[in-house]
Amino acid sequence: MNELQSLFRHRQLIAALTARDLKARYRGSILGFFWSLANPLLLLGVYTLVFTRFFPQQVVKPYPLFLFAGILPWTFFSAAVLESTSSISSNAGLIKKVMFPAEALPLVVVMSHLVHFALAIPILLVATAIFMLLGQATISATILLVPLVMLVQTLFVAGVALTVSSASVLFRDLRDIITNLMQLGFFITPIIYLIDKVDSRPLRALLRANPMTPFVIGYQHILFFGSLPSLSDTLLMLAYAFVSIATGFFVFDRLRDTLAEAI
Amino acid sequence: MSDPAIAIRNLSKSYRLLGTRSQFATLKSALLKRDLKIDAEKSVPALQDISFVVDRGEAFGIIGRNGSGKSTMLKIISGILKPTAGTVAVNGRVAALIELGAGFHPEITGRENIYINGIMLGLSRKEIDARFARIVEFAGIGEFLDQPVKTYSSGMYVRLGFAVAVHVDPDILLIDEVLSVGDEEFSQKCIAKIQEMKYRGVTLVFVTHQLDQVRNLCDRALWLDRGHAEAIGDPVRIVDAYLQKVSGTQTAAAPPASEADEEKKEEPAKSDEAPEEERWGSGEVILRRVALSDDHGRELVALGAGTAVTIEMDVEVRTPQDDFVFGIGIFHADGSCVYGTNTDLEGLVPRRLEKSGRVKFIMPSLDLVAGAYRIDAAVHTRNGRAFDYRRGCIRFVVGSRVHDTGVYRPQHTWEFEGGIEVSATDPLKKNVPAPIAEAIRETQSKKPGRR
Numbered sequence: 001m002n003e004l005q006s007l008f009r010h011r012q013l014i015a016a017l018t019a020r021d022l023k024a025r026y027r028g029s030i031l032g033f034f035w036s037l038a039n040p041l042l043l044l045g046v047y048t049l050v051f052t053r054f055f056p057q058q059v060v061k062p063y064p065l066f067l068f069a070g071i072l073p074w075t076f077f078s079a080a081v082l083e084s085t086s087s088i089s090s091n092a093g094l095i096k097k098v099m100f101p102a103e104a105l106p107l108v109v110v111m112s113h114l115v116h117f118a119l120a121i122p123i124l125l126v127a128t129a130i131f132m133l134l135g136q137a138t139i140s141a142t143i144l145l146v147p148l149v150m151l152v153q154t155l156f157v158a159g160v161a162l163t164v165s166s167a168s169v170l171f172r173d174l175r176d177i178i179t180n181l182m183q184l185g186f187f188i189t190p191i192i193y194l195i196d197k198v199d200s201r202p203l204r205a206l207l208r209a210n211p212m213t214p215f216v217i218g219y220q221h222i223l224f225f226g227s228l229p230s231l232s233d234t235l236l237m238l239a240y241a242f243v244s245i246a247t248g249f250f251v252f253d254r255l256r257d258t259l260a261e262a263i
Numbered sequence: 264m265s266d267p268a269i270a271i272r273n274l275s276k277s278y279r280l281l282g283t284r285s286q287f288a289t290l291k292s293a294l295l296k297r298d299l300k301i302d303a304e305k306s307v308p309a310l311q312d313i314s315f316v317v318d319r320g321e322a323f324g325i326i327g328r329n330g331s332g333k334s335t336m337l338k339i340i341s342g343i344l345k346p347t348a349g350t351v352a353v354n355g356r357v358a359a360l361i362e363l364g365a366g367f368h369p370e371i372t373g374r375e376n377i378y379i380n381g382i383m384l385g386l387s388r389k390e391i392d393a394r395f396a397r398i399v400e401f402a403g404i405g406e407f408l409d410q411p412v413k414t415y416s417s418g419m420y421v422r423l424g425f426a427v428a429v430h431v432d433p434d435i436l437l438i439d440e441v442l443s444v445g446d447e448e449f450s451q452k453c454i455a456k457i458q459e460m461k462y463r464g465v466t467l468v469f470v471t472h473q474l475d476q477v478r479n480l481c482d483r484a485l486w487l488d489r490g491h492a493e494a495i496g497d498p499v500r501i502v503d504a505y506l507q508k509v510s511g512t513q514t515a516a517a518p519p520a521s522e523a524d525e526e527k528k529e530e531p532a533k534s535d536e537a538p539e540e541e542r543w544g545s546g547e548v549i550l551r552r553v554a555l556s557d558d559h560g561r562e563l564v565a566l567g568a569g570t571a572v573t574i575e576m577d578v579e580v581r582t583p584q585d586d587f588v589f590g591i592g593i594f595h596a597d598g599s600c601v602y603g604t605n606t607d608l609e610g611l612v613p614r615r616l617e618k619s620g621r622v623k624f625i626m627p628s629l630d631l632v633a634g635a636y637r638i639d640a641a642v643h644t645r646n647g648r649a650f651d652y653r654r655g656c657i658r659f660v661v662g663s664r665v666h667d668t669g670v671y672r673p674q675h676t677w678e679f680e681g682g683i684e685v686s687a688t689d690p691l692k693k694n695v696p697a698p699i700a701e702a703i704r705e706t707q708s709k710k711p712g713r714r
Contacts, residue, residue, distance in 0.1 A: 013382045020379055024370035027411070097365040099341050099357065100383060170290040251294065257345045258293045260338075261278065 010101050017104060018111040025112075036116040037123065040071045047192050060194055060224075062136045068124050069223040070191035070216045072117055077157050077212055078182045080113040084161035085168040085175040092263045102259055103252050106165035110158045114150070121146065124223065140226025149222065149229075152241045153215050159244030166255040169262050189216050211240045266354045268435050268466035269317040269340060274349035276335055277306040309335045311490045312349070317483075319355075319434075322467040324481035324498055326474065326505055331487040333470040337361065337439050340468060355434025355466070358384055362439075363424030369413035373404055373423060376412050380427045394430045401456070402426035422449055429456055435466045454480070474502045474647060479600070499652065500543055506648040507545060541654040544643070547582040548616060548650035553640045555657050568631055568663045568672055574624040576640055584616040586644045591624050594655075596635035601670050607645050630672045633663040 007014075026032040048064045060066045084106040094100040131137035168174040189212045190198075198204050207213055214236040218229040229237075279289075310332045317323045325333045338344040339351055341359040366383045367376045377398055381391040391398075399408060402423040407415060415423070429436070438457070457480065461467055471477060477484050477498050484498035486505050493508075494501050555563045558571045566572060574591055590605030606613070638657040643649040663672075679685060 012388060016379050016382050020368055020371055020375065023375070024368050027370050093362065093365045094383075096338075096343065097362040098383060099343060099359060100366070167290060170293055254294050260343050262289070262293075 006101065006103070007107075010104050013101065014104050014107050014111060017108040018115065021108060021112045022115060033116070033119060037120055040068075040075050040120070043071055044068060051192070062131045065124075065128060065131055065137060066220065066224050067192060068127060069220045070189070072120050072124065073153060073215055073219050074186060074189060074191050074212065076113050076117040076153070077160075077215075078185065079116075080110045080157050081160050081164060082178060082182060083113070084109045084165040085178055087161075087165050088169050088259060089263055095260050095263055102166075102256060103162060103249075106161040107158060109165075110154065110161050113157075114154055117150070138226060140222075142222040142226050142228060145222045145228075146219075149215070149218050149237070152237050155241040156211070156215070156237070156244045159241070159246070159248035162245075162248030162252045166252045166259065169259055170255065185210065185212065189213055190220075191216055211236075211244075214240070266319075266352075267316045268319045268321070268354055269323075269468070270350075270352040271316070271340075272314050272350045272352075274310060274313045274339065274346050274351060275308065276310040276332075276339060276344065277308045277347045279306050308490055310339075310346075310487075313487075313492045314349075315485060315492070315495055317466060317468060319466055320461070320464040321483065322461050322469070322481045324469045324471065324477035324484035324501075325487060326471065326477055326484060326502065327487035327493075328509070330489075332490045333487055334361070334439055336487065337437050337468065337470050340435075341437050353435065356385065356431070357435045357437060358428050358431045358433035359437040360425065360428050360439060361437070363421045363428070364412075365424070367412050367420065367424065370411055372411055373402075373408045373415070376423070377427055380424070381431070384428065384431045386431060398423075398426045398430050401430070401452075418446060418449070425453060429460065433465060435468070436460060437468045439470045440472065474506070478502055478647075482598075497541065497654075499654065500541070502647065503543060503643075503649045503652060506646065510646070510648055540656050542652065542656070544641075544649040544651040546650065547580075548584060548587065548642050549579040549581065550576050550640055550642060550651045550653055550656075551579045551619075552577040553638070553653060553656045555638065555659055563659060565660045565662060566629070568633065568661055568665075569628050569674075571627050572629045573626070574638060574640065574657070576622040576624075576642075577619075578616075578622055578642065579619045580616055583618075584644075584650070585613065587613045587616045587650070588643055588645055589622050590639075590641045590643065592639040593631075594637050594639065595670050596637070599670070601631065601636065603639075605641075613645070628674070629661075630674060631661045632667055632669050632672050633661050633665075634670070635660050 022033075026035075029035065031038075044064060044067050047067055052063055087105040087109045088095060088102060091105055094105075095102055125139075125143075128137055128139055132139060164174060164178060168178075188206055188210050190207060195204070195207055195213070195217065198207065214229075214233040218233055218237060221227050221229045221233075313336070325336055327333050335344065337359065338361070339346050340353060341357055341361070342353070343359070343361075364380075366380050368379070371379075377395065378388065378391055381394070381398075382388070386394075402419070402425075404415070404419050404423055407419060412420065412423075436457070454476070457467065461480070467480070469477065469481060481498040483496060484501040485495045486493040486501050488508075494504055552575070554575050555566075556573050556575055557563055557566070558573070563570075563572060576589065578589075588605050588607040590603070590607075592603035593601040595601055636659055637655040638659070639652070639654045640656055641649055641652040643652065677685075
C-alpha cells in the first residue's frame with residue numbers, strides 16, 4: 001500500500017508532468033493533437049480499404065466503426081508500453097541529479113496516452129453519427145460504460161509500463177523485444193477481425209491467452225454492438241488489471257534502488 | 264530536537280564495473296537482492312567506511328580531489344544513490360543543488376518550468392504561488408518569464424534553477440559545485456542567499472573546489488581522499504592540510520603541528536591571554552608575536568569603540584620565501600567574520616621575505632559595537648598554504664557607554680530639524696545584555712586600564 005500512498009503524494013507531480021508532456025509535444029506544431037490520431041486513422045483507412053475491397057464477405061458492417069473501436073484501445077496500450085520502455089533512460093538527468101520519484105516517469109507516459117485516447121473518443125462519436133445519418137449504425141447507452149473500461153485498462157497498462165520501464169534499464173534488449181511483440185500483438189488481438197470468425201482452435205486459444213483480447217472485445221461490445229461485455233470478459237479484465245498493477249509495483253520497487261546507478 | 268541533521272555511520276559505496284556480466288544476471292540480481300553487484304572483484308569502491316555527523320544549522324564542507332567520492336557522498340545523503348554498506352540518517356526536508364535546472368523542459372516557458380520544478384522539489388502548487396514572485400525576482404529573468412526555456416542563455420537557465428531550489432525552504436541544503444557557474448554578480452548573490460539560509464538555521468552541506476568558500480562559509484569540513492575520510496574538523500585547518508598535501512610539501516613540513524605547539528609553550532605571556540588559540544602551518548615563516556596595541560604602543564585587551572589600534576606581527580623567517588601573504592581577520596565571539604583582508608587581496612605583490620621583521624596593520628579607528636572579539640593572523644602562500652596560521656591569537660573586548668547593537672558602528676551623529684525635540688539622558692541606565700556586561704566586567708577586573 002506504500003506504493004499507492006506515494007502515488008497519491010505524487011499525483012500533482014504526475015499531473016503537472018503530463019500537462020507539460022502534452023504541451024511540449026504540440027507546441028509549435030500546426031496540427032497539434034491530431035498527429036496523435038494520424039497513425040490510428042491511417043491504419044483505419046488501410047484496413048478498411050483492404051477488407052472492404054478484397055474480403056468483403058469477412059466483414060462486419062460498418063467496418064470502419066468496428067475497426068475504430070478496437071484500434072483506439074490497442075494504440076493506447078502499445079504506444080504507452082513502447083514509450084515507457086525508454087521513459088526512464090531518456091530522463092537520466094532527473095534520476096541521477098534530482099531526488100525524483102522514478103515511478104512517475106512511466107505513469108506520466110501512460111497518462112498522456114490516456115489523454116490522447118480520451119480525445120479520440122469524440123471523433124469516434126462523430127464518425128458514428130455520420131454512419132447513423134446513413135442509416136448504417138445506431139448508438140446505444142452502453143457507451144456510457146466507456147470511462148469504466150478505460151479506468152480498468154489504464155490500471156492494466158500502468159502495470160505493464162511500470163514493469164517494462166524499470167526492467168529495460170537493466171535489460172536493454174527488452175525495448176527491441178517489445179517493439180517486435182507489439183507488431184505481432186496487433187494481429188493476435190481481435191481488432192481487424194471478429195474473434196468468432198476464427199476457425200482454427202489453437203489460434204483461438206492463442207487469442208484467448210492474449211490479455212488485451214478481453215479489453216478490445218469489451219470496447220467493441222459497448223461501442224460497436226451496443227451490448228454489455230460478457231461476464232467472463234469483465235472478470236478477465238479486472239483480473240488482468242489487478243495482476244498487472246501488482247506485478248508492476250513489485251518489480252519497480254525491487255529495481256528502484258538500482259536505477260540511478262544502472263542508467 | 265537533539266537528532267543531528269545528518270548522521271552517517273560506517274558508510275561504504277561500491278560501483279559495479281559495467282560489461283562484465285550478462286544483462287540477464289544483473290536484472291535477476293536486482294530483482295532478487297535489490298543490488299546490482301554480483302561479485303566483489305568486479306566493483307570499484309567509491310567510499311569506504313565513512314562516519315560523521317552534521318548538526319542542525321551547521322555548514323559542512325566536503326573537499327578533495329576529483330574522483331575522491333565527494334559527489335557520491337552528496338548523492339547518498341540526498342537519497343539518489345543507496346549505500347552499499349552502513350547507514351545514513353537524514354532528518355528534515357532536503358533540497359539538493361546537484362545540477363541546476365536538471366528538471367527543466369526546454370519547450371515550455373519559464374513560468375511553467377518554475378511550477379513543475381517546484382513540484383518536483385516537493386512543493387504544492389499553492390506553496391509555489393506564494394513563492395512565485397520571490398523566485399522570479401531572484402532569478403532576474405524579467406520579460407523572458409513567458410518564453411520557452413530553450414531560448415534562455417545558460418546563465419539565465421542556471422539562475423532560474425538556483426532560484427527555485429533555494430526557495431523550497433529546505434531544512435538541509437546540499438550544494439555540489441554549483442556556485443562556480445554564472446557570473447560574478449550572481450555567485451555573490453547566491454553566496455549571500457546561502458549565508459542568509461545558514462543564518463536562519465538551514466543545515467548546509469557543500470561540495471566544492473572553491474576552497475575559499477569552505478573557509479568562509481563552513482563550520483566544519485571533511486576531506487575525502489580516494490574514498491577515505493582523510494580528516495574532519497575546522498575548515499581552515501582542513502583546507503590547509505589539503506593544500507599541503509596537494510602541493511606535495513607535506514614531508515618538508517612534517518613536524519608543523521608539534522612545532523607550532525612548542526611555539527605556543529615558548530610564549531607563556533601570550534598563551535595566558537589566549538587559552539583557546541589554535542595554530543598550524545608548515546613553519547618556514549613564524550608569527551612569533553601578534554599583539555593589539557594603541558597608538559602609544561601599549562598592548563590592549565579591552566578598548567572603547569572608535570579607538571585607534573594597530574595589529575603588530577613579529578615575523579621570524581626560517582626559510583626565505585618569494586611567495587608570501589600576510590592576512591588578518593577580526594571575528595565576533597559568535598564566530599562570524601567582522602572583517603578579513605590580506606596583502607594579496609589588496610594588491611601588494613610579494614618580493615622577498617629574507618629576514619625577520621615586523622608587520623603592522625594600522626586602523627585609525629576601530630568602529631566596533633560593544634562585545635567580545637578575536638583576531639586571526641596568518642602568513643601563507645598566495646594559494647593559501649599556511650606557513651603559520653594563528654586562529655584566535657588575540658582576544659579583546661570592546662566596551663561602550665552606548666548600548667547599540669550589531670557589530671559595526673559607523674561614525675555618526677543625530678540631527679533634528681523642525682518640530683522634533685529630544686533631550687539627552689544617561690544611556691547606562693538602560694539594561695546591558697548580560698554576556699556583554701559580563702565580558703566588560705571581566706576585562707575591567709583583569710586590566711583596569713580600560714580607556
